[in-house]
Amino acid sequence: MPRHYRRRRDATTTHRVTRFLMWLTVLCVVALFPVHWYGSKQSPKRTEVRKPPGVKVTDRTRLTEGITRVEKPKDVQLDRLLLQLQSPDAKVRYRSAVALGTIGDLKAIPALIKGLADRGKFRHDLRMHPSIRDDMVQGYVSVALAQIGQAAVEPLISALSSPDHWVRKGSLNALGRIDDERVVVPVIRSLEDQDPLVRSEAARMLGWISRRGPDSRVLDGLTRCLQDESVSVRRSAVTALGEELKMHEPLIQVLDDSDSDVRNEAIHQLGVLQSARAVPALLGLLSRTRDHATLSYIASAFERIGDPRAIEPLRQVVRDTERQIPDYRRADIKEVVNKIQQKNGMQATEKYIRGEWYVLVLTGAFAGVLIVVAYLTKRHQRTRT
Secondary structure, eight states, rough: OOHHHHHHHHHHHHHHHHHHHHHHHHHHHHHHHHHHHHHTTSSSOOOOOOOOOTTTTEEEEEEETTTEEEEOOOTHHHHHHHHHHHHSOOOHHHHHHHHHHHHHHHHGGGHHHHTOOOOOOOEEOOOTOOTTTTTEEEHHHHHHHHHGGGHHHHHHHHHOOOOOOOHHHHHHHHHSSOOOOGGGHHHHHGGGGHHHHHHHHHHHHHHHGGGOOHHHHHHHHHHHHOOSSOOOHHHHHHHHHTTOOSSSSHHHHHHSSOOOHHHHHHHHHHHTOOOOGGGHHHHHHHHOOOOOOHHHHHHHHHHHOGGGGGGGHHHHHHHTTTTTOOHHHHHHHHHHHHHHHHHTOOOOOOOOOOHHHHHHHHHHHHHHHHHHHHHHHHHHHHHHO
């Protein structure tokens, strides 16, 4: 076979192999960097919201507070909104409740009180609210009653005697948002309710009430909740004591709770408060716990507190082979040790590799493919010349 034919055949084969490896490289890139990462960076497009009759609703919704901006035209048809509050469509009921709360007409109070029994769910438009999808109508009904203000206090207090625990929970949610002295005693009394869902909501609303100023009755009620048999009630009380009242001692006592979720919430709140008084108790819990999630919470709390007394105990946890701690949690703890050392003017001493083994393998394979492609491309160019 002539020499130039052999060269042409070898060049064609090399070109095919090069194209194959280039496509393989593209597939590796797609596997390492998923498409949804790029999609999550795109800002959602503004879309039009269906408008209730007589009310102009914009799509600027504050879902955390449950309040939607509503422009009040002069010819608001209150009767039609009240009728829509009984619609079989949960989304229509939600928008009607928002509109009635913004209008603030006292005639809407009885209908909204009945709406507290609404267990309906609806879905938000993902293009407008990509982080929140499912939502409940009752939360917006409670916000609507709170927007009406002090005129709704007495009807809401009367609703606390309803046999439906869902109505009692919604009434507490509305009472906790109203700035009125009359709401304190009924909410504290609800801590004795038979339903744990109602007691948990009462504890959460006491935290909201404490924002208006110190009240010994609120503190006593939340302290009693720490002994409740329900985990959700104890956790709500811990959150209120940490976020709203900034209490250290009750949270330190909760570190001995039998439930891990309650303990982890207390650890998180003590870390946010940067409580130096909690360091001995946290070190004691660190030495005896075998829960990997609790270890992460303790390490995160020490990172916020920045106390150098935690450096050596954290190192012992990393070296302990009996606990069978995953590698990524060991890396997290080593990173916390370095941050504590840097915060106290020390030199970071811990070395670690961030990431799982399969990420390293894929990265190495990707680099190897790139090297082979570059080599074959260069060889192909030499063959053609």
